[in-house]
Amino acid sequence: MRQAWRVADVRSAEEALMAHLPAGTLMQRAAAGLARRCALMLDQRVYGAGVTLLVGPGNNGGDALYAGAMLARRGASVTAVVLDPERVHQAGLKALRAAGGRAAATPPATVDLIVDGIVGIGAKGGLRSGAATALHRTLERRGRRGQRPVVVAVDVPSGVDVDTGNVEGVAVRADVTVTFGCLKPAHVVGPAAPLAGELELVDIGLRPWLRTDPAILVPDRADIARALPKHGPGDEKYTRGVVGIATGSATYPGAAILSTWGALAGPAGLVRYAGSAREAVVQAHPSVIATDRLADAGRVQAWVVGSGLGTDDAAATAVRMVLATSLPVVLDADALNLLVDGAMADLMRGRSAPMVLTPHDREFARLAGEEPGADRVGAALRLAAHTNAVVLLKGDRTIVATPNGLTYANPTGTAALATGGTGDVLAGLLGSLLAGGLRPEVAAITAAYLHGLAGREAARHGPVTAPDVAAALRPVQAALTG
Ligand SMILES: NC(=O)C1=CN([C@@H]2O[C@H](COP(=O)(O)OP(=O)(O)OC[C@H]3O[C@@H](n4cnc5c(N)ncnc54)[C@H](O)[C@@H]3O)[C@@H](O)[C@H]2O)[C@@H](O)CC1
Numbered sequence: 001m002r003q004a005w006r007v008a009d010v011r012s013a014e015e016a017l018m019a020h021l022p023a024g025t026l027m028q029r030a031a032a033g034l035a036r037r038c039a040l041m042l043d044q045r046v047y048g049a050g051v052t053l054l055v056g057p058g059n060n061g062g063d064a065l066y067a068g069a070m071l072a073r074r075g076a077s078v079t080a081v082v083l084d085p086e087r088v089h090q091a092g093l094k095a096l097r098a099a100g101g102r103a104a105a106t107p108p109a110t111v112d113l114i115v116d117g118i119v120g121i122g123a124k125g126g127l128r129s130g131a132a133t134a135l136h137r138t139l140e141r142r143g144r145r146g147q148r149p150v151v152v153a154v155d156v157p158s159g160v161d162v163d164t165g166n167v168e169g170v171a172v173r174a175d176v177t178v179t180f181g182c183l184k185p186a187h188v189v190g191p192a193a194p195l196a197g198e199l200e201l202v203d204i205g206l207r208p209w210l211r212t213d214p215a216i217l218v219p220d221r222a223d224i225a226r227a228l229p230k231h232g233p234g235d236e237k238y239t240r241g242v243v244g245i246a247t248g249s250a251t252y253p254g255a256a257i258l259s260t261w262g263a264l265a266g267p268a269g270l271v272r273y274a275g276s277a278r279e280a281v282v283q284a285h286p287s288v289i290a291t292d293r294l295a296d297a298g299r300v301q302a303w304v305v306g307s308g309l310g311t312d313d314a315a316a317t318a319v320r321m322v323l324a325t326s327l328p329v330v331l332d333a334d335a336l337n338l339l340v341d342g343a344m345a346d347l348m349r350g351r352s353a354p355m356v357l358t359p360h361d362r363e364f365a366r367l368a369g370e371e372p373g374a375d376r377v378g379a380a381l382r383l384a385a386h387t388n389a390v391v392l393l394k395g396d397r398t399i400v401a402t403p404n405g406l407t408y409a410n411p412t413g414t415a416a417l418a419t420g421g422t423g424d425v426l427a428g429l430l431g432s433l434l435a436g437g438l439r440p441e442v443a444a445i446t447a448a449y450l451h452g453l454a455g456r457e458a459a460r461h462g463p464v465t466a467p468d469v470a471a472a473l474r475p476v477q478a479a480l481t482g
């Protein structure tokens with residue numbers, strides 16, 4: 001599990017660590033890691049390479065200057081575009097000059113590599129106009145072979161909000177971000193996350209000094225493989241768990257087919273369907289046991305209710321019946337819209353069994369009374385605390401937040417999933433994982449992770465539809481569990 005810490009926690013840890021080290025040690029460690037990655041980005045052809053440092057007024061600029069000095073010593077032609085000469089890191093600039101580098105007001109003609117040292121964890125808002133102009137000008141330059149310059153961001157891509165991952169205004173889009181000590185939220189959530197490009201974490205000895213809980217957890221393949229239930233010779237369908245699906249309708253049978261499809265790709269031993277799309281579901285999935293009425297559905301270990309259900313009386317009755325059980329529940333799409341009703345919301349808040357709400361931004365706004373806004377993690381945590389449910393807030397980097405303050409971010413998102421019906425597949429899979437006995441937050445992040453992998457897998461074969469995503473869920477799990 002990768003972990004991200006907020007700026008205040010990083011600063012406290014840095015202070016504690018620095019008290020034990022000679023001045024400047026941390027910056028030297030950071031710069032060495034940065035220079036090593038820059039050389040790699042130049043395919044180790046450092047001699048003669050055109051390197052432009054964009055240098056802001058703080059320590060982020062200092063990192064860039066020391067790394068630039070190391071590259072200059074290896075024969076690179078290094079130019080520092082200093083944005084605020086009065087506040088530049090003087091010792092760093094001196095080191096660069098001593099190594100044969102130079103400072104200039106504008107970038108040189110040839111730029112193979114841009115080092116973004118404009119601003120790091122001291123950033124406020126989007127890039128200011130001077131920095132934005134220097135960035136754009138440098139990006140217009142070309143390298144020795146006429147190629148566009150590679151962009152390496154120092155710590156974070158400049159211009160992003162480090163604690164929330166929000167981006168307002170101009171920000172750097174990096175090919176690689178070399179960060180120090182630990183990841184920060186902007187690397188893993190919000191519109192900032194894709195701007196970081198590939199992430200490299202340089203160990204500067206900070207980890208033992210990070211004494212607070214991380215703000216965000218990011219699972220990797222091994223975490224997800226571990227979380228998936230293992231089946232053995234003693235298992236039969238009921239021990240694996242049964243998932244009940246109350247989605248879709250005669251008007252929207254597709255939602256029912258897609259959510260049962262997602263459920264069938266999960267660990268549950270049996271999928272039951274209850275609703276007015278019964279015939280269509282059985283035709284599409286012969287292994288599903290289907291009834292018209294929820295009351296006749298039989299025993300399950302978890303329910304999925306919502307997508308394609310509509311918001312009429314029958315839909316409200318289905319949601320109420322599911323909420324009245326003491327089973328884990330996934331509330332998706334129309335179920336979320338019905339929760340806006342006060343009595344229904346009270347019913348939800350009064351439950352003690354696990355619940356997962358799976359809103360996209362508009363559903364979130366209806367439920368919470370406002371859009372998730374700039375701080376998506378904060379917004380998801382507030383809704384989770386208010387509803388006493390795990391909240392899976394969909395997006396490019398889907399967030400899972402728990403009522404007791406834990407946050408996960410999914411790293412496998414892909415824009416290929418931004419197509420009708422993929423959310424239904426996700427809800428079904430999530431229900432199957434709940435029925436399989438996973439804790440709700442683990443089920444939620446596991447579902448999001450697998451769903452993202454399936455989206456990526458489906459996209460390898462062309463434009464993606466929701467059935468493609470459902471069909472890819474099994475092969476991606478097979479690849480994951482080996
Ligand atoms: N503190 C430490 O021990 C270490 C810090 N390191 C580096 O130091 C950085 C933090 O340095 P600082 O605290 O000096 O802060 P920064 O270098 O991130 O920012 C400093 C200044 O940038 C300007 N600025 C803020 N927002 C801006 C914007 N949107 N557009 C243009 N300019 C803006 C402000 O004048 C601000 O004071 C880290 O990100 C990392 O790169 C590393 O050297 C590792 C060790």
Ligand SMILES: Nc1ncnc2c1ncn2[C@@H]1O[C@H](COP(=O)(O)OP(=O)(O)O)[C@@H](O)[C@H]1O
Pocket residue numbers: 333360394395396397398413414415416417418419420421422423424425426451
């Ligand atoms: N721009 C995007 N990039 C990556 N993933 C996205 C994007 N937009 C939506 N998604 C994902 O696609 C899925 C869409 O779900 P949802 O909005 O409920 O669609 P539907 O109701 O059509 O099934 C979610 O898993 C969401 O995280």
Ligand SMILES: [K+]
Pocket residue numbers: 060116117118119120153154155156157158
């Ligand atoms: K930066």
